[in-house]
Amino acid sequence: MTTNKKLVLIDGNSIAYRAFFALPLLNNDKGIHTNAIYGFTMILMKILEDEKPTHMLVAFDAGKTTFRHETYKEYKGGRQKTPPELSEQFPFIRELLDAYKVSRYELENYEADDIIGTLSKKAESEGYAVKVISGDKDLTQLVSDATTVDITRKGITDVDSYTPDFVMEKYGLTPDRIIDMKGLMGDSSDNIPGVPGVGEKTAIKLLKEYGTLEKLLESIDQVSGKKLKEKLEENRESAIMSKQLATINCEAPLEIGLDDTEYEGFEKQNVVKIFKELGFNSLLDKLGEDPEDTKEHEIEEIDFIKAENVTDDMLADEAALIVEVWEDNYHTSGIEGFAIVHENGRYFIPVQKAMNSEKFIKWAEDESKRKIVFDAKKSSVALNWKNINLKGVDFDVFLASYILNPSETIEDVSSVARGKGIYIANPDETVYLKGAKRRVPEEDQLAEHLVRKGAALLALKDRLLEELEENQQLELLKELEMPLSLILAEMEAQGVKVDVERLKAMGEDLNRQLRALEGKIYELAGETFNINSPKQLGVILFDKLKLPVVKKTKTGYSTSADVLEKLADKHEMVREILHYRQLGKLNSTYIEGLLKVVHQDTHKVHTRFNQALTQTGRLSSTDPNLQNIPIRLEEGRKIRQAFVPSKEGWVMFAADYSQIELRVLAHIANDENLTEAFLNDMDVHTKTAMDVFHVEKDEVTSNMRRQAKAVNFGIVYGISDYGLSQSLGITRKEAGEFIDRYLKSFQGVKEYMNESILDAKEHGYVKTLLQRRRYIPEITSRNFNLRSFAERTAMNTPIQGSAADIIKKAMIDMAFQLKEKNLQAKLLLQVHDELIFEAPEEEIKELEKLVPEVMEHAVELNVPLKVDYSYGPSWYDAK
Known part of the structure; x- marks a missing residue:
């Protein structure tokens, strides 16, 4: 029986994992990690466009234990705990699927593989074409003439399509022998033991000769090689068990049928709504937005006067x-x-x-x-x-x-x-x-x-x-x-005056540097090629220079930034290409980008400050974003040289809070050790290292201080062992131990973290020192992942929000003082914890006293606020 029906089955957990680790950690403006959701959405949109399914379902694992654990307790025992940054995204992935009207299902005691296997075989028997999408090669055992299995590679959109021919070409086996291969070689990712010492090549060789695992075990005496014979004999039971563990149950007791997977499309407004909530603006563009329904309520007629002249009766008190x-x-x-x-x-x-x-x-x-x-x-x-x-x-x-x-x-x-x-x-x-x-x-x-x-x-x-x-x-x-x-x-x-000629000169200088880099890259490559062409660059790096291939795409080798960074120590040319790209972005985004927005009459840039955008109360800026000029590269920092005073004889004056969020934390948490450090004007990261590592000040190494700094800035934001391990390049175990030691040393911080969660549960919100609220309804969610995200939000919002409130108060106080003292100095910018002014040189001495005094007393804390300042002929020189 053949139909025109097509069933697409997606391994939800596997694809979410792939997306999470393929993309950098991303946050939206609400503080939710979104990289896995974003990657998953990209895959989903591509599937809907390419496959045009009539039936569709996403299967999820229901829990940590399955019927396989009854056979082998250590099944999947070696897997690390799911990072909380990923866990918190699963509820949103499920929400997304609901918005797309894609069926989803999970079954207690079974894995997603078993749901997919059962539905794929049922669909095959009824004449459906079946497409399975996963990152797990175990599912290739389901391949048949009717079922294709797409396995994602290291990225999120590059796939290998497994058909019977592809499996035969890759392994020299039929798809139903994949489980025999797993029985022999095991699977470290699932902690399936197999036969120690037998890898993929040996397993394939043996199965080509003997057909199945069972026939091989019946014929051990005929196997050549004494050591191999001994391994097979000693691990006979392990091999049989491993095959059982690797075998997908295609008769799982599902409570759904094929009719439940029918896919009739989605309503755009539902998807638009969740995209807006998640901040997926680029996906909104791809999707296109429907106007929202505005006819739900009748709007009454209204009388008004269209004025020919303005009269007194129009201008009320x-x-x-x-x-x-x-x-x-x-x-x-x-x-x-x-x-x-x-x-x-x-x-x-x-x-x-x-x-x-x-x-x-x-x-x-x-x-x-x-x-x-x-x-x-x-x-x-x-x-x-x-x-x-x-x-x-x-x-x-x-x-x-x-x-x-x-x-x-x-x-x-x-x-x-x-x-x-x-x-x-x-x-x-x-x-x-x-x-x-x-x-x-x-x-x-x-x-x-x-x-x-x-x-x-x-x-x-x-x-x-x-x-x-x-x-x-x-x-x-x-x-x-x-x-x-x-x-x-x-x-x-x-606005802020821009020295257009200087900016153009920087652009010319960057172009000279780019041309010099081009020459050096060509010399190292031994030929000229289009450096901006990933395809041509891939040929040079991987075919000619024989560098190890990190990732492939449909069109060839991947030369993305993350790939090149992994290869940077392998060849000088890779480092030069990374530098070339950095300078190219500076030139196009910041030099050329700024030149486009300089006002033709004022010769200034007039950025827009977004006052009501973030949930913490922080300001942001757009058109252009002056809070985001890159300063890690010296060439990026130098862009600030183009921001200059608007009058002759004036200078730029910059003042910024030193470690304001940690000082707010010391105040709110009333932590003895943190408070002591700030009251005694100690280096807080050194003090943290002393307390955590139990060493004296002169025994603190630069690495100890670096680790302490990462935890100081991360701990109150609910940084996990995974997040800390990524930022420090250490194992999750080491990161977890460090966090534990920190919390033992800083009891006030630990109590604050616990109390902020309790407050949020009691009231449904947390608040800053100046009564700014952030509502956190997810704090009482039964869903662990949603609740975990909410708990981290409850901890970090009072700190971030209070710091934002303090600098806002400082801006108001400064504006008042400048007016009160009849000073000509003007406040031009706020960039995070920094205020930038322009002022005549003769007012600088007064500003050196006034600005720190006003900023340091904007809000009184039980630790001193500290302000650093500097000034010079440009914004660059004022830092």
């Missing part, structure tokens, strides 16, 4: 103000229109009418006229470009919503309003559309949309105020985030 800038890059795109909404009226004001009205400008700049806005920073920057200084911002709905729940994505006014059950405004995307269709609508449609948004702001204020007061977070909004938003607006408008 308290009103919602919409300053509409529809493009992300609001520094250059301009304002599309205004709306003012208050108790006595709703008004749309076209841009030119407002800009030509002295009344409007005076009202906008009047501190006593209270404005309710959505994103004060954005509104303020946009108005600043029109030479209007927005004042009197009394409430920011955007920031209030962010403070109340930093895990929610705030898309627009409508998304906040709908979250509170208020259906006044439509989502922006229904008015402006998306992607290539995006445009500003006709003025009448725009006018109604802006007025609706203003009405939503007015309706939201009291509701959000009440929630903030209930959470004791009103001060966080009014005293920290709202004042900061206006400071950030000033910083964005101010």
Whole structure:
């Protein structure tokens, strides 16, 4: 019986493992590790595109023990514990499969292999074509004319397709003899013993001669070689048991059938939602997004006036103000229109009418006229470009919503309003559309949309105020985030001067270095070739220079960065290629990239600070990202030479907190040893090494200090033995012992970690010193992996978040002091724990006293905050 049905079976655990170890550890903005989920998703998308299955299922292992352990207790006994960084990703992989409407199944006491084997044989008998996808070659025993088994190699998309012909070509055996081969050679990954000393070649040779394991064991006397005979005789039972362990059970008692694996496709909005939650922006582009359903609630008609002139009755003492800038890059795109909404009226004001009205400008700049806005920073920057200084911002709905729940994505006014059950405004995307269709609508449609948004702001204020007061977070909004938003607006408008000629000269210098490297690489290769062509480079490295092959792709040898790093000590040319690539990226991403965003009128870059993005409260920057200029390479550090003061006779002044997160930890945990180190101004990493290794200060080696530093910065973020082993290049056992010793030495830290988890369980959230909350609903999850992630989040958020709050408070205090003392110095940038100013040289002596004093007393801790500073003619020289 033949059908057009195609069943795809995926070994879920195996593919997740492959993805995890093939990709570097990645985190999204919520702190969730995502490399395994991302890799798994890439594979899933490729399968759906290439295979077009009618039926599909992902099988997972149900637990650590299976029926095989009854035969051999040590089965899989040598495997290391799954890294928690991987474990926490399995629930999200299952969520992802549900979003894709792909069936998944696990069965107590059985492995994923047994589920796959049972379903594949059932499907074969009913005429299905079957494709199995795994990283485990054990499944190749299922290969038949109807079943192909794709085995992933070291990457996540490179596969070998095992067919009967492929198996015969590779092993000289039929697929059903794979289990006999395993019986003889064993399998170290599953701790299957086999026959000691018998490897793959010997096993294949014996099976070609005798057919099966049983026939071989019946004919041991005919085997040539005394030692081999003895091994086979002595390990007869081990070989038979090993074959049994390796044999997939194709009659497992499944509670599902082929009908349950039917695949009818997925609904894009479900997948889009999880991609957004996970931060998979590149996959969103591949997928394409459907507009969200916006017709669930009827929106009432709204009356408003489209103003011909600005009149006094429009400009109330308290009103919602919409300053509409529809493009992300609001520094250059301009304002599309205004709306003012208050108790006595709703008004749309076209841009030119407002800009030509002295009344409007005076009202906008009047501190006593209270404005309710959505994103004060954005509104303020946009108005600043029109030479209007927005004042009197009394409430920011955007920031209030962010403070109340930093895990929610705030898309627009409508998304906040709908979250509170208020259906006044439509989502922006229904008015402006998306992607290539995006445009500003006709003025009448725009006018109604802006007025609706203003009405939503007015309706939201009291509701959000009440929630903030209930959470004791009103001060966080009014005293920290709202004042900061206006400071950030000033910083964005101010911008940072770029010496374009110097940047171009750096680009030319990098190009010279790249040409010199090209010449050296060609000389080492003995010929010219396209260095940027992986195919040509692979031929040189692996065919000509005979370097060991680390990984292959469908098109040839892999020459990815991780491959080259493993080969760096094998040949000088590899090191030169790595350097060539680093310089090439610097040139294209940072030199050419920065030149593209220098404002043609101001000769500055005007980065955008994202104030409501991270769950910890940290700022980030985009267009360009000035927090991410690479400084490990000297050539990267030198890019900072192009950032210079905007006036002659001025200098750049940089000040940064020293080890602020560890100082916050010492305060919050009230740890005696950490506190002692900071009170006595000791090197905290040396102090940690002394306590952990039980040695005197002069006995601390550089390696001891390096290990102590890694644990100091990692421990409170829930670093695991796996994570520490990766960062230090030591075994997981050694890393685990180090963590245990640390926690014994730092009892206060250990107690803090335990208490933060208990607090999160009791309240459902943790908070910073300034009452910023992060909700962690997963803390009570029955799922171990989700709960583990939540516990690490509970530990690290109060530290990271408090450090973020402190530098924000320092920015507000500094802005006040600069104004109070009538100084010309200006705050330009915040980069993590660092503030960068520009100032006239004559103010430097005062800044040397003022900046550390203000920053060190932004928040009082029971250990001193310490600030280092420097200054010079460029940002580079100020570090």
